[in-house]
Amino acid sequence: MDEAIAMQIVGAVCLLIGIKMNIDPKGFNEDIFGKEAPESAVGEMNAMRMAIGGGVLAVSAINLICSFTMNDADSMAALLTASAVGLAIFLATVVGANLRGYTESIPKLPAIVLPILVAISLVGAFV
Structure with missing residues (x-):
């Protein structure tokens, strides 16, 4: 797969998810956790979801901008490798929250x- 295309796919998907997290953080949280959160915690949960969405948008911006501005295949491969590691760490934190008992299940969206x-x-990066 061409490095630029891979970066654009990763960037576009992250862009859509990050936008959804920031436009409707309450709905995003309800999709993951249900509506059982106490009202006193909803504001903090929404603020945290928006911050996480900002990180996802940052990954999107890095991949999209670099896919159009970089011409060196080795540099693009390095950036894709770094993106893979970062996204894997993100997944590990989601799974870790479940393993530590903070969530009842692993949310489907990040798990997929x-x-x-x-x-x-x-x-x-490598094919």
């Missing part, structure tokens, strides 16, 4: 999307 983005990044 993050491994796919890691795979796309690694295929783009």
Whole structure:
């Protein structure tokens, strides 16, 4: 897979997720955790979701901007490798929250999307 295309796929998916997290953090939280959160915690949960969404948007911006401005395949492969590692760490924190008992289950969206983005990044970097 071409490095630029892999970076654009990762960037576009992260862009959509990050926008959703920031436009409707309450709905995003309810999709993951249900509506059982105490009202006193909703504001903090929404603020945290927006901050996490900002990090996802940063990954998006890095991949999209570099996919159009970089011409060196080795540099693009290095950036894709770094993206794969970062996304894998993100997934590990989501799984870790479940293993430590902070969540009842692993949310479906990150459990599905993050491994796919890691795979796309690694295929783009090394194949």
